[in-house]
Amino acid sequence: MDLGRRILEQKEVLYAETEDLYEDEVAQLESLPTAFKEGTWSQEDIEWIIEWKVGKAFEKPVLRYFRNNDDAVIRDNIERAVHESNIRTKVESLTSLSGVGVPVASAILLFINPDRFTVIDERAWRVLYETGYLTQELSDDPTVEEYLIYLGACWALSNEYDVSLRALDMALWAFDTEDTITSD
Structure with a gap:
């Protein structure tokens, strides 16, 4: 092929x-980039992205690690990933969160800006x-x-x-x- x-x-x-999650994915791709740009995203949005990326088999342990992060730290790191121009810095900001490796960070970046x-x-x-x-x-x-x-x-x-x-x-x-x- x-x-x-x-x-x-x-x-x-x-x-x-x-x-299975295609319709939810399309809906999130329509709404989340604006929510990230305007700062109106929620921790539940990030958790949905994590669940979408890691799948049912791994979502509970990954979310358990992710939820160990302080809410303010999550917000600061996500906002840094949204507004930083350097891609490496964006990824490193996200991966500094507990439970977020490079694959999950890349998924978050997708929903921040699917054109990039x-x-x-x-x-x-x-x-x-x-x-x-x-x-x-x-x-x-x-x-x-x-x-x-x-x-x-x-x-x-x-x-x-x-x-x-x-x-x-x-x-x-x-x-x-x-x-x-x-x-x-």
Whole structure:
């Protein structure tokens, strides 16, 4: 299977058809960027993002760690991630919160600005690695540096195939491990 605009569009549709939280995700993508910009987001919004990213199997332990953060610290770090211009600083601000690793930080950034950020994920990384867009495998505990490399590759692909970052993200996630991938 070729990694090109046509297959990305097909995989995006597959994502929408198979992802259980797709409708909630679309609704959150419509409302949360404004809430972050205006400072009207809530801790419940952040917890929804965490649940969306980590899934049912891991949400309780991750949320337990996250809830150990002081509310003021959460607000300060999220606001810093919203308003800081440096991506590394944004990610580091988020990952300094208990329970937030780079993958969850990338998910929060997606909902802050879906036109600029995408979610690092082992499935999507594997597709980019197998097609030669990334030259190394993803570590077990993704780093800020890996996210920056991944984000750069996604920006390049988004431009190359003229698809939004969110469409690219959904398509990459929807690739089945049994798909044969080649770059065109």
